[in-house]
Amino acid sequence: MGTFIQLVVDGLATGSVYAALALAIVLVNQATGLINFAQGGMAVLSAYVAWWFTTLGVPLILAILIAVLFSFVLGAVIERYVMRRFERGDPDTAVVVTIGLLTLITGVCGWLWSYNNRQMPSLFPLDTVQVLGAAISVRSLGTIVVIVAIMLLLQALFLGTKLGLALRAVAINPQSASFSGLPVGRLLMTGWGLAAVLGAVAGALVAPQLTLTPGMMDTALVYALAAVILGGLSSPLGVVLAAWLIGVLENLAAVYVPFIGHDLKVAVPFVLIFIVLLVRPQGLFGRRSVVRV
Amino acid sequence: MAAVTGLWERTWVRWVVAALVVVLLVVLPLILPELANQRLARIGVFAVAVLGLNVVMGYTGQVSLGQIFFVGVGAYATAWAVREEWNIVLVFLLSILVPGILGLVIALAAARLGGLAIAMVTIALPIIGVPLAKRLSDVTGGSQGLSARFSDAPEWSGLYDDQWQLYLVILIGGIVFLLTRNLVHGKYGRAFAIVKANEAVASSMGISPYRYKVLAFTVAAVIGGVSGFLYMVVVQYTSPETMSFGHSITLLASMVIGGAASIIGSLIGGAYYVLVPEITNAIDPSLTALLQGALLLLVLFLLPGGIVSLPRVIRRALHRSRRDAGPQGPTASSPTRPAQGRPAAEGTTHTERQGQA
Secondary structure (H helix, E strand, O other): OHHHHHHHHHHHHHHHHHHHHHHHHHHHHHHHOOOOOOHHHHHHHHHHHHHHHHHOOOOHHHHHHHHHHHHHHHHHHHHHHHHHHHHOOOHHHHHHHHHHHHHHHHHHHHHHHOOOOEOOOOOOOOOEEEEOOEEEEHHHHHHHHHHHHHHHHHHHHHHHOHHHHHHHHHHHOHHHHHHOOOOHHHHHHHHHHHHHHHHHHHHHHHHHHHOEOOOOOHHHHHHHHHHHHHHOOOOHHHHHHHHHHHHHHHHHHHHHOOOOOOOOHHHHHHHHHHHHHHHOOOOOOOOOOOOOO | OHHHHHHHHOHHHHHHHHHHHHHHHHHHHHHOOHHHHHHHHHHHHHHHHHHHHHHHHHHOOOOOOOHHHHHHHHHHHHHHHHHOOOOHHHHHHHHHHHHHHHHHHHHHHHOOOOOOHHHHHHOHHHHHHHHHHHHOHHHHOHHHOEEOOOOOOOHHHOOOHHHHHHHHHHHHHHHHHHHHHHHHHOHHHHHHHHHHHOHHHHHHOOOOHHHHHHHHHHHHHHHHHHHHHHHHHHHOEEOHHHHOHHHHHHHHHHHHHHOOOOHHHHHHHHHHHHHHHHHHHHHOHHHHHHHHHHHHHHHHHHOOOOHHHHHHHHHHHHHHHHHHHOOOOOOOOOOOOOOOOOOOOOOOOOOOOOOOO
């Protein structure tokens, strides 16, 4: 029982990281209708920035805050100077552009900081606390708490502020938003910046565990995309729940199903997707989309 | 320029050019040095892989990030069957059947979600494929991989191994290219094009986007399998690294840079896949990813049709400058993509994203 609880909590922690990345993808998708495959790469770059500042002697928390700020600017700049050209065109081309960005950003990380593993210090101590006879790591708990807090903050931003209202208006109908005087371009930049911030937090939290490499988030990106498909692109809450489900299930499967083990657990969400797509193609929580011709 | 295109319209000119190309392909392996032959053979292998990707992505408009997975599966199937000492024809059939069936099953599920879901699902294929290949070590030889020598030149031919292998690649690859060209220029190609242009219009014309996406994806997987077979002919060794995520992305970049929805573009893509990493590695191995990403973005910004569209872009630029010199420049511009095989696609707008769940 102790192991089980431990596995579930650890699963929720990794699930939270996937959830943050998946929410970033949904955020961009809602605003621009495309999938940003570079989201993980951008997160890695931010994690590198945070790590680089810690090597300069900046306290970790401050370094992460700098990285978060950096990633906001990075997201906004990428939207303005790279993606803007492709947003109104063919979505397939835009997707290829994000894949080009992923390669480029990975390349930049590898070039600046080499492909060797770097040890990123952790925000949380490596201690465990005893709950119901299970040893639960503080790092897992901390990761969950931080990411849930950020999600709630974002939710408050989107629902409670004027900026959030404007962002939602742009996401629903950019043309009408533009007619009513909203600065659509700047709002899109803000949306991309916020998505990058989510990714940066996920990157900074997961880096100590995975050790920092340019391809660190490739697998996490795959999980996040799986969560996006399972949850449905139109449902942020569904995506978060799906990410947690994936995190917990893969952790349990890795330990309790001998054939899967730790190397094949990445297949778990896709077997799940396979079943869900055949039974409920709009995702577990998504709405069936209707296209006007 | 006009004289050249005029000449190209005539049937006999086309036949003469085709005959010249065939003669060149027959003679070249005999006179080129061994290294060049091997390089050409590898280009052929990956040109076939890019061609497969082009069927699903270039012609049908479904972004696939998993094409390399089918190449890898084809290579493993070949290596395994050769080890079991199957007849070579059966080996070939297995190497296209296994990826084909896998492709069909994956497409049946992935194509149910419209929009970019195929991209989101197929990105997982190389990421799952590598650990899976390591795990199934009884069949795949685990991390060590499998080697299979079955493509040495037979005695009677009097050829060197590299020449024989290049001939095999030219023959099999040539047949695949010819068949694919016929496929995308015929009835199915038109259906693919309309699915790419507008799914709602396709449905209204009785063309099921779902069915044609599945078909395109399966054909792509089969062609990937052929590429895997040829890979074993040339390289004679495969490991999980063959289908790594990085290779998958390079393959996609090769297709876009060579030219989407183009047969010639696939050839250029194959050349890009083999030659450019060699060049960037020679400059600085740690710069490879950076240069490749930058190159891909540069092409997307400046030359969205890929290298194959370069002559057309230059011709149009010349045309425009000549027209501007004239009394009055009408600004009617033709669509950037080649009009062939895309009837009715030009008038539709792309404002609605299809089937986004």
